[in-house]
Amino acid sequence: MKPRHKKLLLIVGGVAVLGIAAGLVLNAFRSNLVFFYTPTQIAQGEAPKDKAFRIGGLVKTGSLKRDGLTVHFIVTDTRKDTTVSYTGILPDLFKEGRGVVAEGKLGNDGQFTASQVLAKHDENYMPPEAKAALDQAQRQTARTLQP
Amino acid sequence: MQWNSLNDFLHMGGYALYVWGSFGACALAMAVEPWLLGRRKQAVKERLSDKETD
Amino acid sequence: MSVSLINWFKFSSPASFYPLAGRLVPWFATIFFLLLCVGLWIALMMAPTDAQQGEGYRIIFVHVPASWMSMFIYCVMAFWSAIGLAFNTRLSGMMTSALAPTGALFAFLSLWTGSLWGKPMWGAWWVWDARLTSQLILFFLYLGFIALQAAIDDPRRADKAGAILALVGVINVPIIYFSVQWWNTLHQGASVSMTKAPSMAHIMLAGMLIMALAFWAYAITMALMRVRCIILERELASEWVKRNAME
Numbered sequence: 408m409k410p411r412h413k414k415l416l417l418i419v420g421g422v423a424v425l426g427i428a429a430g431l432v433l434n435a436f437r438s439n440l441v442f443f444y445t446p447t448q449i450a451q452g453e454a455p456k457d458k459a460f461r462i463g464g465l466v467k468t469g470s471l472k473r474d475g476l477t478v479h480f481i482v483t484d485t486r487k488d489t490t491v492s493y494t495g496i497l498p499d500l501f502k503e504g505r506g507v508v509a510e511g512k513l514g515n516d517g518q519f520t521a522s523q524v525l526a527k528h529d530e531n532y533m534p535p536e537a538k539a540a541l542d543q544a545q546r547q548t549a550r551t552l553q554p
Numbered sequence: 555m556q557w558n559s560l561n562d563f564l565h566m567g568g569y570a571l572y573v574w575g576s577f578g579a580c581a582l583a584m585a586v587e588p589w590l591l592g593r594r595k596q597a598v599k600e601r602l603s604d605k606e607t608d
Numbered sequence: 609m610s611v612s613l614i615n616w617f618k619f620s621s622p623a624s625f626y627p628l629a630g631r632l633v634p635w636f637a638t639i640f641f642l643l644l645c646v647g648l649w650i651a652l653m654m655a656p657t658d659a660q661q662g663e664g665y666r667i668i669f670v671h672v673p674a675s676w677m678s679m680f681i682y683c684v685m686a687f688w689s690a691i692g693l694a695f696n697t698r699l700s701g702m703m704t705s706a707l708a709p710t711g712a713l714f715a716f717l718s719l720w721t722g723s724l725w726g727k728p729m730w731g732a733w734w735v736w737d738a739r740l741t742s743q744l745i746l747f748f749l750y751l752g753f754i755a756l757q758a759a760i761d762d763p764r765r766a767d768k769a770g771a772i773l774a775l776v777g778v779i780n781v782p783i784i785y786f787s788v789q790w791w792n793t794l795h796q797g798a799s800v801s802m803t804k805a806p807s808m809a810h811i812m813l814a815g816m817l818i819m820a821l822a823f824w825a826y827a828i829t830m831a832l833m834r835v836r837c838i839i840l841e842r843e844l845a846s847e848w849v850k851r852n853a854m855e
Binding site for chain 2: 652653654655656657662663664666667670671674709710713716717720721724725727728826829830833834836837840841844849
Binding site: 499532 | 656657658659660661664665668693694696728729730731732735736737738772775776779791792793794796797798799807808809812
């Protein structure tokens, strides 16, 4: 084997090893890098206790109550619900039926007290008229599906 | 055309700071980079002509 | 190695690539300006308001193209690095170095515009979710590449070290792309992907794609301009530079 080829082989080997190492580190990351927990995960006790974490899901329609500067709402992943209270300014996209991520602590009563509320929006972009048409179509489908 | 007036356009539905901050940063970056490259080229050519003369 | 391959490498030597790049620059610059004009007209004049985000969504027309370019340029750098390490060609190292600053710029613009988008819509300038964190790592990889090359005096050794960093770092690109699927992130999923129909109104999508093509032409123009500088700087002493580069 020529020395040049040997060197090339060493470089390729080194890159491969580094790549595998990075892959392993990231795999470890993967199990820890959770940006938020869903209400189902919280109900199953997967969320950390006595430590701040984030909860994510949809703001349940009809659950938003304003009490001065404090707001109460229910975060749902359609299977389980968590009640959240928050004092402060809500982002522009915060609305009932839309995605939300709230950071705070879970009380012993299962109530989540948030210190920060972030709105999570979806990847759909369309003009208001198209949105209205789509919503109407969905309502109609829902009506026909009902017995 | 989405706008009724120039003011409307500049106001961006209340998101002026964010929208113009984004477009402005891109415009600035895309103006500065070619300028820097032009200066770099100039510097190399000057070094070359210096070499030529001595 | 076959004879034809060797000849091809000879053709792609810095001395013959320099005038070729010089001829290509005005073409790509023209394409960039034309696409930019059309793209900006659609983005700011023709595209309708978004139902959820109002006019604020217009940041997408620079944010998404900048983010795509930052990832794509890193992949191209990794490609040239692999060629350079495998065949020991000088031009590939120069191409890698020529791409890095433009890639870093796009990574920065992606973070900057994303931050300006996140504040009004999400309610935060920055969050440590997987998408944002991996994009920040990409920006640092670019800076690391530039710093590493600047720290090594011998250009051939700098090329080699940079190539290894570029190849190792390229693993971050699929992580950025798939982060919104693999983890719970605040960042939404992809609006445009190969596996499903785009979830955007057509005119919005057209504006975004044209802007992406404009950024692409811009990146090529900058890389060609920079690689010409690099070729001259490195080959200052050689005969052909004295003969040809003074036009």
